[in-house]
Amino acid sequence: MTQSNIQARKRPGAARLRAFLRIFFSYRGAQLGIVCLLFFIVVAAIPDTLVGPLETAANATGDFLAPPESRHLLGTEEVGRDVLNLVVHGARISLTIALLATVITLIVGTIVGITSGYFGGWIDVCLMRLTDFFFVIPSFVLAMVITPVVLEVVGRGREILGFRPSLFVVVVVIGMTGWAFIARIIRSQTLTLKQRTFIDRARVVGxxxxxxxxxxxxxxxxxxxxANGALVVANAIYVETSLSFLGLGDPLQPSWGTLLSLAQRAGAASAGAWWYLCAPGVCVLAVSLSFVLIGNALDDTLNPRRRVIP
Structure with missing residues (x-):
């Protein structure tokens, strides 16, 4: 095959990619979401470079619940640690948990949805009844019930796959409780796809x-x-924050949910330490909103019926 033929084969794919990117980035929501998400990814990637090593109670550099000032731009918490330092280091924990949990959710939901939609019959019935169980019970409530039970069984000893047991359990529980609506969507699409002509051709050729x-x-x-994966990440961040706020996370890892929990226990609201509550709370809202905007833009771009070409 000549070089010109190879380039000719590549052009349609490259053209489709350029068209996709042009339409995707034409949405203001996509632009805002990508910029905001890239900011938090950079923060999570190099926290030591931005704010130095993680502060502990032993090396706290400020006074107790001191308001924002030049040395501590987001104030300090109840033992004198810099809130900016904790929030920046917490970005890595929160984003890592949310992304890993999303991967588990998408894998489980996709496998269940394709298997159910493709085979049908009693397999479809059994898998959909299981899906209904996870669908009718809110994933957060289910995770809140399962997490302490699994933690009690696993224990809080040595690390598992590089994670402390509590973080590992939170990742798995979030991932295994939020797949139901993904399975429903994938099943409905599979039911349509398996009736297409190209599937019949594939069966004919063996x-x-x-x-x-x-x-x-x-x-x-x-x-x-x-498109739905971006929305799953936003939900995973919400569930992780909620579980950590309830004390089911790892108190030694400053995720944003853990910081909110510590602020609540320290009485930050009644003490007027608004900075202690606002900093991690705004981060959770900003990242969740970023993924929602990206997910909506992806859906509008990839779905011809919803697409609005500028």
Whole structure:
């Protein structure tokens, strides 16, 4: 094959990518979400460079609940630690938990949805009844009930896959309790795709069920998975923050939810220490909003029925 033929084959894909990016970035929400998300990713990637090592009670540099000033731009907390230092280091914990939990959610939801929609019959019935169980019970309530039980079984000893047990359990619990609506969406799309002509052709040439699901159906589901994945991250951040606020996170890791929990226990609201509550709270809202804006823009871009071409 000549070089010109190779380039000709590449042009349609490159053209589609350019068209996708042009439409995606034409939405103001996508622009705002990407900029805000990139900011927090940079913060989470180099916290030591930005604010130095994580402060502990032993090396606290400020007074107790001191308001913002030049040395401590976001004030200090109840033992004198710099709130900016804690919030910046907490970005890595919160984003890591949310992203890993989202990966688990998307994998489980996609597998259940494709399997249920493709095979149908008693497999579909069993999987959808299981999905209904997770669907009708709010994921946060289910996670709130399961997390302390699993923590009691696992214990809080040595690390698991590089995570402290409490963080590992939170990641798995969030991921395993929020997949139901993803499974519903993937199943409905699979029911439509398996009736298409290209699936019949794949069966005629001898492709097995697994090959059809992975090589023919799954690639056509990527737009739906991507669009809904951004919304799943926002929900995962909310659930992680809520669990940590209730004391089910790791008190030794300053995630944003843990900081809110510590602020509540220290009586920051009654003491007028608004900076202690606002800093992690605003971060949670900003990151969640960023993923929602990105998810909505992806849905509008990838769904021709909703797309608005500028």
């Amino acid at each position: 492709s097995g069920n697994f090959s059809i699901m992975v090589r023919h159906i799954l690639p056509n589901l990527v737009p739906q998975i991507a």
